[in-house]
Amino acid sequence: MTYCIGIRLNAGLVFLSDSRTNAGIDQISTFRKMMVYEQPGERFMCLLSAGNLSISQSVRELLQLEKIDRGPQQEPLTIWNAESMFDAARVLGATVRRVHEQDGPALRAAGVDFNCTMILGGQIKGEAMRMFLVYSAGNFIEATRETCFFQIGESKYGKPILDRVLTPATPLDEAAKCALVSMDSTLKSNLSVGLPLDLLVYREDSFRTEQIVCLDEGNPYFQMIHSTWGQRLREVFEGIADPVWDGSASAHPLLTHSERHAPLGKIRRPEDRIV
Amino acid sequence: MTYCIGIRLNAGLVFLSDSRTNAGIDQISTFRKMMVYEQPGERFMCLLSAGNLSISQSVRELLQLEKIDRGPQQEPLTIWNAESMFDAARVLGATVRRVHEQDGPALRAAGVDFNCTMILGGQIKGEAMRMFLVYSAGNFIEATRETCFFQIGESKYGKPILDRVLTPATPLDEAAKCALVSMDSTLKSNLSVGLPLDLLVYREDSFRTEQIVCLDEGNPYFQMIHSTWGQRLREVFEGIADPVWDGSASAHPLLTHSERHAPLGKIRRPEDRIV
Numbered sequence: 373m374t375y376c377i378g379i380r381l382n383a384g385l386v387f388l389s390d391s392r393t394n395a396g397i398d399q400i401s402t403f404r405k406m407m408v409y410e411q412p413g414e415r416f417m418c419l420l421s422a423g424n425l426s427i428s429q430s431v432r433e434l435l436q437l438e439k440i441d442r443g444p445q446q447e448p449l450t451i452w453n454a455e456s457m458f459d460a461a462r463v464l465g466a467t468v469r470r471v472h473e474q475d476g477p478a479l480r481a482a483g484v485d486f487n488c489t490m491i492l493g494g495q496i497k498g499e500a501m502r503m504f505l506v507y508s509a510g511n512f513i514e515a516t517r518e519t520c521f522f523q524i525g526e527s528k529y530g531k532p533i534l535d536r537v538l539t540p541a542t543p544l545d546e547a548a549k550c551a552l553v554s555m556d557s558t559l560k561s562n563l564s565v566g567l568p569l570d571l572l573v574y575r576e577d578s579f580r581t582e583q584i585v586c587l588d589e590g591n592p593y594f595q596m597i598h599s600t601w602g603q604r605l606r607e608v609f610e611g612i613a614d615p616v617w618d619g620s621a622s623a624h625p626l627l628t629h630s631e632r633h634a635p636l637g638k639i640r641r642p643e644d645r646i647v
Numbered sequence: 648m649t650y651c652i653g654i655r656l657n658a659g660l661v662f663l664s665d666s667r668t669n670a671g672i673d674q675i676s677t678f679r680k681m682m683v684y685e686q687p688g689e690r691f692m693c694l695l696s697a698g699n700l701s702i703s704q705s706v707r708e709l710l711q712l713e714k715i716d717r718g719p720q721q722e723p724l725t726i727w728n729a730e731s732m733f734d735a736a737r738v739l740g741a742t743v744r745r746v747h748e749q750d751g752p753a754l755r756a757a758g759v760d761f762n763c764t765m766i767l768g769g770q771i772k773g774e775a776m777r778m779f780l781v782y783s784a785g786n787f788i789e790a791t792r793e794t795c796f797f798q799i800g801e802s803k804y805g806k807p808i809l810d811r812v813l814t815p816a817t818p819l820d821e822a823a824k825c826a827l828v829s830m831d832s833t834l835k836s837n838l839s840v841g842l843p844l845d846l847l848v849y850r851e852d853s854f855r856t857e858q859i860v861c862l863d864e865g866n867p868y869f870q871m872i873h874s875t876w877g878q879r880l881r882e883v884f885e886g887i888a889d890p891v892w893d894g895s896a897s898a899h900p901l902l903t904h905s906e907r908h909a910p911l912g913k914i915r916r917p918e919d920r921i922v
Contacts, residue, residue, distance in 0.1 A: 528803030532832040545889035557807040614820035
């Protein structure tokens with residue numbers, strides 16, 4: 373499995389990926405899932421991938437070579453000459469379809485789903501930063517102000533904190549912290565997601581990779597997140613009043629007095645109770 | 648979808664279920680997923696169900712009638728004469744298999760999975776409290792000291808807080824609070840889980856339902872959890888230091904000085920960077 377997050381903020385982009393790959397629980401390996409394509413000063417793109425590793429590795433390799441024909445008047449479209457991230461996402465979609473053409477029939481014959489989901493974010497000179505979620509069919513959607521992050525892979529454990537914290541106005545470092553907290557929750561609950569992590573923070577209009585790091589068990593910041601977050605979460609949890617069933621002792625009774633003494637039929641439909 | 652939690656503690660049992668059922672996103676209904684079977688003073692059992700609603704409703708209905716033949720010397724085994732919760736879980740498994748016999752072939756022909764997962768917890772006089780997770784095939788596993796809770800349905804959003812808080816020694820009201828926080832995170836992130844909730848707290852050796860309540864939008868305790876938890880979570884989040892990339896200003900630098908100035912090859916494999 374995999375867990376990757378891409379966030380598009382006003383101030384820049386944040387990418388975080390784990391590096392665990394498993395074919396069954398007894399075959400676990402480490403593969404990096406982040407790939408950077410850049411021409412410093414001109415274009416910056418970061419690709420995160422989830423799904424079948426043979427497919428995503430093929431896509432990553434072929435993406436730099438993929439060409440979409442634009443007729444005799446224009447040279448073919450590539451990620452290196454695309455003038456918009458939308459066009460770059462089209463090239464990625466075409467690459468996914470090329471791999472599907474090559475490997476899809478044999479995979480289907482072997483009973484293996486063609487499973488590949490990717491996040492492509494970046495900026496091309498002359499355009500704003502953009503981020504896309506690309507599906508197995510090569511189609512894609514774009515992050516917006518309302519939905520400013522994408523997750524791929526094992527996304528559910530870590531979604532609540534992203535939902536609660538992220539807006540387009542979130543500062544870059546705070547978003548990086550949020551992504552790491554989200555990853556920490558996922559690591560804790562799902563063995564198929566694992567260290568090391570790749571974290572990349574892109575500042576608007578920088579057109580190059582400036583802040584990128586590989587975090588393993590020894591990283592002091594991630595260690596701090598790991599220990600502090602769990603501990604504070606328990607403190608907050610303990611600080612919230614327990615439910616009180618008698619409805620009198622607490623400012624937040626679980627049951628009001630009248631509910632407590634209501635006939636059982638009010639809180640259980642008769643047919644739900646078989647005595 | 649559905650989200651239900653069953654917790655087995657030293658002090659008792661906690662059950663929590665949502666009530667949303669959907670057949671596609673455009674067909675959403677409210678069905679209660681908690682069912683109590685009891686003989687006050689003798690036996691208490693609570694069943695939570697997830698999966699295909701037609702299957703789980705049939706199982707709930709037939710469970711009270713199901714009999715497992717024990718030969719001519721003994722009367723058939725039912726949930727009403729079972730002397731152990733293990734035997735009661737066997738009766739539930741047999742009921743699931745009976746529904747599978749009746750409906751499985753037609754469902755399969757219609758391309759519908761036979762999908763049904765249930766939590767059965769309770770206590771029968773003379774025995775300790777026990778809790779079981781029963782699968783679609785009628786097989787089951789039991790909660791232990793190491794794994795003291797089960798979740799069914801949309802379980803991932805709400806798992807991190809359970810993982811961090813629950814142990815067999817957790818008091819009943821604190822476990823009820825924890826289940827409600829877990830449910831709140833799930834409600835926030837997944838529309839297919841919805842109010843009202845059914846919460847039941849069983850105290851060891853009481854052999855009857857004493858604390859049971861249906862929580863809807865108007866419940867003050869759940870409202871408090873809903874608003875307080877999200878707010879405190881953000882406060883804790885803000886209280887944790889942001890990563891600092893220059894490695895000097897913070898007690899918890901994301902990058903140490905040497906890492907920051909390490910050649911890129913150390914943090915990105917050369918083949919991962921295509922310039």
